[in-house]
Amino acid sequence: MAVSKRDLPDTMVSPETGKTLRRGVRPFVITYKGKSKTIELPGYYLENGDEGIHVGDDMAVTDAVLRALEEEVEGIPSPATIKRVRKKLKLSQREAGVLLKVGENAFDKYERGLVEPSGPTSQLLRLLDHHPELIEELRQGAA
Template structure:
């Protein structure tokens, strides 16, 4: 969480059952194209078994895990990978978007996870990660 993030209360009332839910994290299995990963998903949970309520950034853990699976299975770089590579190449978001011909604001959207790069852009990013000297050919 960022320093500006608010502190969540320890408990809340379930909007469905009226039961008291406590702030906790529980194992959650996430699957993509036949591959699964188990994450600790934060949220508000009832005593014992039962569905939780997720608020604020709780689902960010699941989003990041899904992006990692997509990167592993489909080769679509995650926002974290894209940011790391852009910095490795010494480019601003705007410069990267201009050089790769995807638009000046594309890298901002890639790095925030709002959109995924296209197949050809993903392949180019993988090549640049392995051979950063190729950035000079794009200039």
């Protein structure tokens, strides 16, 4: 179970140096294939220095930004985009998997970031996002 930010203490002792680290954020640059984005990375940091420790969900922000950069560069939709499109189409995860012929549990895995959709599935999601009326053709073909 993830640790809530509210449950984290304001300070911790560095296991390497014994110095006191304070809870805060630092700028951190994430780069993917030439595209970069600077984020505020939460963690425990030395007041003046580079030492830092990340706990709980601290690194989740980097994962989300990396997936967004991957989406921008490669066209592979992020879990958040996949969920948004599925809800826009008013589909359950199971129904989306059956209609797109990727398996009943695929959308659960896509939306949790466990598996990335294939290229054709990514393209189909992009088309359905721009032309949601096309879902009716998929429904008719499945009937």
